[in-house]
Amino acid sequence: MxxxxxxxxxxxxxxxxxxxxxxxxxxxxxxxxxxxxxxxxxxxxxxxxxxxxxxxxxxxxxxxxxxxxxxxxxxxxxxxxxxxxxxxxxxxxxxxxxxxxxxxLVPKKRKLKKEFDGLKQGNMTVTEYENKFTFLLRFMPEIAKNEEGKTEKFIEGLDFSIRPIVTVAKLIEYAKAMRKALVVEAKSKDRKAIKESYKHSRSMGAI
Structure with a gap:
């Protein structure tokens, strides 16, 4: 067939x-x-x-x-x-x-741009700051397309305890700058934990 x-x-x-x-x-x-x-x-x-x-x-x-x-x-x-x-x-x-x-609409764009321009890490963790930065970046295509400019803006908004160390690294790639900020934050937390542990052990020894 x-x-x-x-x-x-x-x-x-x-x-x-x-x-x-x-x-x-x-x-x-x-x-x-x-x-x-x-x-x-x-x-x-x-x-x-x-x-x-x-x-x-x-x-x-x-x-x-x-x-x-x-x-x-x-x-x-x-x-x-x-x-x-x-x-x-x-x-x-x-x-x-x-x-x-x-x-x-233009007024919404202006509001989001103003929020993006003034974005700082403040009390946020690096991860929380990066999440908000990425969210607002979606509405800023002219910055999103500029890798170096985007990275510079991200570093600029980091907390002062983190920003100088990341700045010295002279990173122009956003992903690398973010990873560096996370590492600096983690080390800072470790130092604080060690210091607190030391204080606690001394106070216990004084009892």
């Missing part, structure tokens, strides 16, 4: 529907719009994760999938954009630029 004929190749629209079904299954969350940068950034972070998992190459398909999850104000906005922009040829980077211009 002759081998069974291969199934007919799906049309472009059928393939698109398959991708939409897969994307919605991976990411059921809808985006309604609104000025909260945390909601906007969280939505786009999840979008990036799932688009990468699907390994899509076509910008047009990526845009179709993302905007399929728009509802409310976001859906109305994108409908308006489709009348003023050629959405069939727009790149995904250009789409993201339009998206962030709409939903990542």
């Amino acid at each position: 002759p081998p069974p004929a291969p199934p007919p190749e799906k049309s472009e629209s059928e393939q698109t529907l398959d991708h939409i079904a897969k994307f919605v299954k991976l990411m059921p969350t809808l985006f309604e719009g609104g000025p909260d940068p945390l909601v906007v950034d969280s939505f786009m972070d999840r979008v990036k994760k799932h688009l990468n998992a699907m390994n899509l190459a076509l910008d047009r398909l990526k845009i179709i999938l993302v905007t399929y999850n728009f509802t409310g104000d976001a859906e109305i906005w994108w409908t308006t954009m489709s009348h003023t922009h050629n959405v069939d040829t727009i790149t995904y980077d250009a789409f993201k630029k339009l998206f962030y211009e709409k939903y990542f």
Whole structure:
């Protein structure tokens, strides 16, 4: 018997529907719009994760999938954009630029930039400081892309008990500066623990 004929190749629209079904299954969350940068950034972070998992190459398909999850104000906005922009040829980077211009409002950007500019370690551990630094850095792409500038800013905000030692190391790579700060912090804690232990043993001996 002759081998069974291969199934007919799906049309472009059928393939698109398959991708939409897969994307919605991976990411059921809808985006309604609104000025909260945390909601906007969280939505786009999840979008990036799932688009990468699907390994899509076509910008047009990526845009179709993302905007399929728009509802409310976001859906109305994108409908308006489709009348003023050629959405069939727009790149995904250009789409993201339009998206962030709409939903990542200037006053929110200024507030986050001010918080980032004034960020200091203070009473935080190095890990806690680094977590907050990384979070705010997501909203500062011009700094995030500059490895040396990012590292300098991170070191600048470290506690004075740590900063001079890290500064002397003259590190320009962010990961190395962070590891150095963690090492300095750990050694400082060890010294404090030894000192406290010594004080305790002397006080016990004096009894």
